[in-house]
Amino acid sequence: MQNTYPTNYFGSPLDIPLILSGTFGELRPNHFHAGLDIKTQQREGLNVLASADGYISRIRIAHWGYGKALYITHSNGYTTVYGHLQKFSDRIEAYIRKQQYKNESFEIQAYPSASELPIKKGEIIALSGSTGGFMGPHLHFEIRDSSTEKTINPFLFGIQINDSKRPTINTLVGYSLSDDSQINQVNIPLQLTFKKLNNGDLQADKINAFGKIGFGVNAYDQLDNAINQNGLYSLELSVNGEKFHEFKASVLAFSEDKYINLLVDYERLDKMGQRIQKCFIEPSNKLNMYAASVNNGYLSIEDKKSYNVEIIAKDFSGNTQKLTVPIVGKNDTILVRKTETVTPYKINYTQFNQFSKNGVTVAFPKNTFYSDLWLDFDVVDSVVKVHSPNVPIHYNYTITFDVSKYSEEEKKQMYIASINKKGNKSYESTVKKDSIFYASTKKLGKFTLLSDKDAPNIQLHNFKKDQWITNHETLKVKIFDYKSGINSYRAEINGQWILMEYDVTTGVLTYDFKDLVFTDSKHELKVTVTDNVGNTNTLNATFFRKI
Incomplete structure (x- = not known):
C-alpha cells in the first residue's frame, strides 16, 4: 500500500x-x-x-x-x-x-x-x-x-531511525479455539518449542492438531545503538504461502486502546509477566490495526492434511524474523481440557449484571467483560473478592459497601481500598452517600474498607524555619501520606497563593522565586495538605530574604 x-x-x-x-x-x-x-x-x-x-x-x-x-x-x-x-x-x-x-x-x-x-x-x-x-x-x-x-x-x-537488526521471537504459543480443537492432544494454551536454523530463521517442532486453532508469539525489535526491547511494526501469519493475518502499527485510535487486552494473552501476562501477541482476532476485539485477516486468523485444521504456517515479525526498516510451524492434521484423543468453576454468579456479558453478598454489591455495565463467565465473587473476613485480575475488562464497574453499622465519626475517615497480589492497599476514589460507600473501578481482585486517621506529613526540604534564604532560587517542601494518599495541596506566601510544582515521584513541592516580587524581607509560608478522606495538616514557617 x-x-x-x-x-x-x-x-x-x-x-x-x-x-x-x-x-x-x-x-x-x-x-x-x-x-x-x-x-x-x-x-x-x-x-x-x-x-x-x-x-x-x-x-x-x-x-x-x-x-x-x-x-x-x-x-x-x-x-x-x-x-x-x-x-x-x-x-x-x-x-x-x-x-x-x-x-x-x-x-x-x-x-x-x-x-x-x-x-x-x-x-x-x-x-x-x-x-x-x-x-x-x-x-x-x-x-x-x-x-x-x-x-x-x-x-x-519520514522520521528516520537507524535499524539494521532483525526482530526477535522469544516464545511461541498455540491456542485451541473451540471445545473440540486440540494441539498435541491439549485443549489449553500450549507453549511450543522451536530452534534457530543456520540462516537465522526459526523452525518449530512439528505439531499434530485438529479443529480451530491459532498462534501467538512474544516478540520485540531492537534498534541500532539501543538495548531497549521495542514493539514490532507488523506481525504476519501465512498458511501454505498465502497471507492469512497481519497486524500493523500504522494508525491508532485512543478509543480502541483497551482492545490491546484481547490482542495479548492477558491471563499469561498477569500470571507470568510475558506479553504474547495473538495472530488471531478474538470475537469481541474491535481493534482496527489489522491490515489483513482471513477468518479472523482462525486456522481450521482438518484430519490427515498438512499445513505450513509462517509467522513473520517485521520492523519498519523491513528487517524480518520468520518462524515456520509445520502442522499435521490429526483428530486424536484430547488429554487435557479447559476447566471452569461454576459459581452462583453468571455474567452475561452483553447485559447489565449486578450481584450482592454480605452488604457488598458489584454492578457491571453491559460489555464490561469480553465474554460470558462465572464470576468468582465472595466476602470473607471483611475482604471482598471480585473475580481475578488475570481477566481483562473494558469498562469500569461499581463496588458498593453498606456502612450503616459504622458511626458517623468512623465513616468520615473510612474509604474503599484495593489490595494487590503483594497485599499492598491502594485508595479507590470513594463516594460517600448516607449509609453506602461506592467506587467506580477498573480493577478486578480484592477490596476492603480501611480507616485513615492520620493527617498528611509536611516537611521543609531545602531550608529551615527563620532562615535567611536570599541566595535560594527555589523553595522546597516535601509532602506525603501513607494511607489514603494526598488529595490536594495549597501554598501561600504572605497570604498570597503561590505556584508550587509537585513531583509525584519524590513528593517534593517546588516554588520558583522568580514568580513574585517581594517588598519586605520577612515572609510567612503556609502550606496546607489534605488527604483523600479529608484529614488536613498545615505547616507555617517564617523565612527571610533580602529585597
Missing part, C-alpha cells in the same frame, strides 16, 4: 541523533504506545524543537501521564505532541504561568487561539524532562490527525 503521508514536512523534535527507547504501537499496560519515546542522553534540559510551522493549540500540565505537554497544530491537517517536558520557552512559560495563577492550580489545560502562540519550524519550544511519573528523562513525540485525534506512526512521515 502506498504511503500517502508527507515525508518531508516534519523535522526532528531534537537537535541530536535520534535514538529511541519506545516505538509507535508498542504493547503497554491497557494501551498501545501512541508515539516515539526519544532518548535524551540520560539527562534533562535538551532543546525541544517544533517539527513544523504552526501554533500551540493545547497545553496540558499534569502530575501524571505526559506531565508537561504541548500540542502544535499545523496547516497540513496534523498535530504534533511533545510530552514529559521540563520547562517551556520564555514566551510559552509566561502564558502558562498566567493561566496557573489565574486558576490557582499547577495542573491546567489550556487551548490558545491560533494567534496567541504561533510557532516556526525549528523554534525552541521547551526543554526536555521527565515529568509525568516514574520514568527516566526522554521526549515523547506524536503526530496526530487533527480532525480525528488518531495517532499515526511518525516513521510514515
